[in-house]
Amino acid sequence: MSLPADLAALTFDHRFLGALPADPLDLAQPRTVQGAMYSFCVPTPVAAPRLLHWSAECAALLGLGALPVDAQAAAEVFAGNRLLTGSQPYATCYGGHQFGNWAGQLGDGRATLLGTVIGADGLRLEVQLKGAGLTPYSRHADGRAVLRSSIREYLCSEAMHHLGVPTTRALCLVGTGEAVLRDMFYDGRAREEPGAIVTRVAESFLRFGHYQLPAAREDLGLLRQLVDYTITTHFPQLGSPSQEVYLAWFREVCERTALLMAHWLRVGFVHGVMNTDNLSVLGLTIDYGPYGWLDAFEPGFTPNTTDRGGRYAYAEQARVAGWNLSCLANALLPLVGDIGALERCLDAYGEAFERHYLAMLRDKLGLPQEGPEQPDFELVSGLFACFATVDTDMTIFYRALARMNADTEREAALQILAPAFYAEPSTQAREAFADWLGAWQARIATAPEVAAARVARMNAANPWLIPRNWLAQNAIKAAEAGDLSVLERLMTAIRQPYTEQPEFADLADRRPDWARNEPGCSALSCSS
Secondary structure: OOOOHHHHOOEEEOHHHHHOOEOOOOOOOOOOOOOOOEEEOOOOOOOOOEEEEEOHHHHHHOOOOOOOOOHHHHHHHOOOOOOOOOOOOEEEOOEEEEOOEEEEEOOOOOEEEEEEEEOHHHOEEEEEEEOEOOOOOOOOOOOEOEHHHHHHHHHHHHHHHHHOOOEOEEEEEEEEEEEEEEOOOOOOOOEEEEEEEEEEEEOOOOEHHHHHHHHHOOOHHHHHHHHHHHHHHHOHHHOOOOHHHHHHHHHHHHHHHHHHHHHHHHHOEEOOOOOHHHOEOOOOEOOOOOOEEOOEOOOOOOOEOOOOOOOOOHHHHHHHHHHHHHHHHHHHHHHHOOHHHHHHHHHHHHHHHHHHHHHHHHHHHOOOOOOOHHHHHHHHHHHHHHHOOOOEEHHHHHHHHOOOOOOOOHHHHHHHHHHHEOOOOOHHHHHHHHHHHHHHHHHHHOOOOOHHHHHHHHHHHOOOOOOOHHHHHHHHHHHHOOOOHHHHHHHHHOOOOOOOOHHHHHHHOOOOHHHOOOEOOOEEOOOO
């Protein structure tokens, strides 16, 4: 059967395949792959593919319509049952540090790239199926994904884009009609769950680990080929590859990573598994697994039960990103040849993070962007100390703060903040917040910015709605029961996360009590 016109019109570019060496074996059997950046492998067909959801915004990037011309044909293509003309599916080879320990070869264990599509306006976009079956890098797993984790990735990828956070995208969600056995918390209680595949889209899925593996194997020829490809394809503005340009590229990766970390902290996002193979050299949020969102402000919060030491907790993310960058620097040292220059780039990462994060905090609080930093840092520190006195919903707090001005009276201000508290504040907590509000009001009273402009700036930095885990869990439960309307409603709401939408007010509420310790809400694992 011929493909419908929209899918048949997709054009593939094979620059990656032509520039880098392939695994000589055309075999999906898990194994060690040496001297290659990828292995050709086709997706494993599924029993009954069904299109569950389609992102019109992501489809537009590829030159596709708001809805597919033929939903069933789209389901078959993006389940891996039918290949697009020109597609040469493959999985890439990389390594990485997991929880601080070198793990050796990892690779795309359940992700298969259909290839690079030339999309709208000439964009080069990699299209990848996650959950499409065995690859040479599947190790001891089955290469599949469950509906639960696929909904979480699909939802959060698109939500992060609309929140203004650099991210990979998601085109569609497809049910496979097959059951997948998963032990969510690795506690011996495995159960069968409905299978699904999410189609991911990004300019590139290259991670730090892609560069680490050839460096660890002392395959400097392959490392150089990969870095040269990366620069000429994704960073051409830096110039032709050379030692100097390699260093400039690493400096750019540090800058992009710093910006990404500041964005994560701005919106209260916790990645959950910041291994070096889960950080993008393009500065994108990549691999949505056991992620979470701050409900009550808790710097030490991690949603990942596997992360028992809190290595990847909310407040640790910027530091861990710096550690991961140091691992990338070690991989690049043979090409750059100047450890001091690489260390200066790492220092610049820390400075860039502080610069970006302070700018975002100033927008969140409505503070002027110019002026001495120390008073603003002290104001922020004071606010975080207030948060420690009573469980406070960060998202709701910042939106409520924008409703106040320099002369809002104390009791009125505390009343405005009341929806942000998960418990009744003690007298001490109320006093602490009142004192902090007084300092904040004194600060904004001296600013030259008119109130309306300040409020607009605050509301543009502070989302009204985030895709909290309990919202995703509600959508998952409904979808597992055959009801996709909950997911559809949530996907509609997150397209305008900075706009108050009365019809979705229930989605902007605090976390309900039932979700405090609910699996999938506050507790997840790398199997989530």
